[in-house]
Every structure is written in structure tokens, then in C-alpha cells.
Amino acid sequence: MNDRRRLRRPSAVCSIQVGDLKVSYVPDGAMLLKPSAPFPPATTLHDTEYGAHLNDTAHLVANTGGLLVQDGPRSLLIDAGFGPRSAPEDPAHPYIGAIHGGSLLDNLAKLGPRPDEIDVVAFTHLHADHIGWACKEPPVFTRATFAVPKSEWENRHDLPPGAEATLEARMHLVTPGEEVFPGVQALALPGHTEGHTGFAITSRGERLLAFGDALHSPLQVRHPEWFTVPDTDPSQSERHRRRLIAELQRPDTRGFGIHFADVVFGRVVPDPQGEGADWHPV
Known part of the structure; x- marks a missing residue:
């Protein structure tokens, strides 16, 4: 990568074209992640090529936000950020820093x-940094149907106060392979939840x-065995991360993390030496 500073800063608004669809990352904010087992500790990462992923406080920098898919006047939002709030770092928390x-x-x-013009808000899963704005009162997505994975809903736990009733009132339960928006199909990637x-x-x-939290960091493309504490x-x-990485190596396929x-x-590009693959930003 020419500008390795990109690995240590959150993303701004950015868009790509997928055929006739305009697809855009919509930032809500940022979060810091603590490298924790099976990720090597920050002290070890600093001494390897992967040290470029750590900021000056030895954290991995991550985003929170959503992915907007526009098809003419219609639009879909995948995930809804953390919402209008913040949380300082808890030194005792095993993997999350400030958010x-x-x-x-x-x-x-x-x-x-x-x-209020969004047609559908779909969720990869129901963690707080993915449902924030959808659970705000008064509601902001007043027109949207909430597409919630059926298995995720059936196994829900630890939802923020009031979130269950808010989501249920607008909810359509989604099964793998189902089309939630023209050209957008649900893809089962269990394991994180x-x-x-x-x-x-x-x-x-x-x-x-758009693979949600199946991968938290580009480092996992090279090391799919590195899971994250909340998995x-x-x-x-x-298992699903390895399947996903193989799919992302198809020439017609890009990814969104x-x-x-x-x-x-x-894109995921195989290593010329046959030793895994790497994430190549577009």
C-alpha cells in the first residue's frame, strides 16, 4: 500500500459503483480496538510488518457507520452505526477502547x-455499534423496513434498553439467500454471533x-485463524472467514469491511508465493 497512514485512521465518506448501483460508506464515528488473543499483543505487532496497523496508542483503528446502496430513487442502508453518543475507554475491557x-x-x-427516504435498513447483526440510529427516539428512519436476520433475532441477547420493541415494530425477518433490496441478497456468515x-x-x-464483523481487520485476510474476543x-x-476470503478472490468481486x-x-489478492492472501484497497 502506498499510503500506510490509511491503516491508522478512520474512513471518510467514500463511494464505488457496482454495476448500476452506487454504494457508499456512511461514517458515524470511530472506535479503537485492543489487540487481544489470538491476535498477537500490541508489543509483538509493533515489531512486525503489521505494526503499521497500530496507532500511536497501540490500538487498531476501526469505523462505525453504515453502507448505503442507491438504485435510482430507492435506497438501502446496511447497519446503522453507534448512534449519537460516545463511550470512553474502560481499561478493564478486554478488546474495545473508546468509541x-x-x-x-x-x-x-x-x-x-x-x-425518512430510506426504504430498508438491513442489519448484519444486533451489536450496539450496528443498530444505534435505528433505535433512536424519536425515530429517524420513519419509512424503512428493518431487515433483521431471523437466526440473529431468535438468538438475541443484551440488546440496549428499548431496542427490542423498536426493532420489532418495523421488522422483517430475513433468511439466507433472501433478497432484501433489488440486487442485494442475505449471506449467512455465523460465528461472530x-x-x-x-x-x-x-x-x-x-x-x-459486505461482510460485517466476519472480519474486523485486514490482518485477518492474511491470518483467518485470528478470531476476535466477541466471536x-x-x-x-x-470456517466462514476462510470461505469468505476465497469468494473475495474472484475477479468479479470486491469487499466492504x-x-x-x-x-x-x-479486493483480496493471493500472495505470489502461495502463502495466503492480502487486502488491497480500491
């Missing part, structure tokens, strides 16, 4: 649609895989 949101609506305005779901966005022979089933998450610092859109 803040609040910018999603302002950044959405830069891309055109108002919140029981019902964790990605979305395959396809148009005119081009494909983008409910590490072996299952690794919500937590991938300032390299959210990219």
Missing part, C-alpha cells in the same frame, strides 16, 4: 437521501460482499 458516533445523518445528507449475516450486492456482473463460536467464524479503518473497500 464515538453521531455523524451518520450528516454524512448521509452528503450522499442525497434523507433518513449466532445469526451474523453478510450481504452480496450484485449488478451487471459485478459483486460486492461466540471462534471455530465457526474461522465496516471496521477496516480507511481501507473499507478492497
Whole structure:
């Protein structure tokens, strides 16, 4: 990568074209992640080629936000950020540092649609940094249907206060393979949570895989065995991560990593020496 500073800063609004669909990252804020087992400790990462991924406080920099898919006047938002709040770092927390949101609506305005014009809000899973704005009162996505993975809903736990009733009132339960928006199909990627779901966005022979938290960092493309502490089933998450990495090597396919610092859109390219693969930003 020519500018390795991108690995240590959050992403701004950015867009790509997938066939006839305009697809845009909509930032809400940023979060810091602590490298924790099976990731090597920060002291070890600093001494390797992977040290470029750590900021000056030895954290991995991640985003929180959503992915906007626009098809003419219609629009879909995948995930809804952390919401208008922030949380300082808890030194005792095993993997999450400071996190803040609040910018999603302002950044959405830069891309055109108002919140009350969004047709569908779909969720990869129901963690707080993915459902924030969808659970705000008064509601902001007043027109949208909430597409929630069926298995995720059936295995829900630890939702923020009031979130369950808010989501249920607008909810459509989604099963793997179901189309949630023209050209956008649900893709089962369990392991991070029981019902964790990605979305395959396809148009005119081009494909983008929005894989949610199946991968938290580009480092996991090279090391799919590195799961993250909140994965409910590490072996299952690794199995689906390896399948996902193989799919991302197809020439017609790009990926979107919500937590991938300032390299959210990219391709997976095999190592010329046959030793794994790497994330190449686009």
C-alpha cells in the first residue's frame, strides 16, 4: 500500500459503483480496538510488518457507520452505526477502547437521501455499534423496513434498553439467500454471533460482499485463524472467514469491511508465493 497512514485512521465518506448501483460508506464515528488473543499483543505487532496497523496508542483503528446502496430513487442502508453518543475507554475491557458516533445523518445528507427516504435498513447483526440510529427516539428512519436476520433475532441477547420493541415494530425477518433490496441478497456468515449475516450486492456482473464483523481487520485476510474476543463460536467464524476470503478472490468481486479503518473497500489478492492472501484497497 502506498499510503500506510490509511491503516491508522478512520474512513471518510467514500463511494464505488457496482454495476448500476452506487454504494457508499456512511461514517458515524470511530472506535479503537485492543489487540487481544489470538491476535498477537500490541508489543509483538509493533515489531512486525503489521505494526503499521497500530496507532500511536497501540490500538487498531476501526469505523462505525453504515453502507448505503442507491438504485435510482430507492435506497438501502446496511447497519446503522453507534448512534449519537460516545463511550470512553474502560481499561478493564478486554478488546474495545473508546468509541464515538453521531455523524451518520450528516454524512448521509452528503450522499442525497434523507433518513425518512430510506426504504430498508438491513442489519448484519444486533451489536450496539450496528443498530444505534435505528433505535433512536424519536425515530429517524420513519419509512424503512428493518431487515433483521431471523437466526440473529431468535438468538438475541443484551440488546440496549428499548431496542427490542423498536426493532420489532418495523421488522422483517430475513433468511439466507433472501433478497432484501433489488440486487442485494442475505449471506449467512455465523460465528461472530449466532445469526451474523453478510450481504452480496450484485449488478451487471459485478459483486460486492459486505461482510460485517466476519472480519474486523485486514490482518485477518492474511491470518483467518485470528478470531476476535466477541466471536461466540471462534471455530465457526474461522470456517466462514476462510470461505469468505476465497469468494473475495474472484475477479468479479470486491469487499466492504465496516471496521477496516480507511481501507473499507478492497479486493483480496493471493500472495505470489502461495502463502495466503492480502487486502488491497480500491
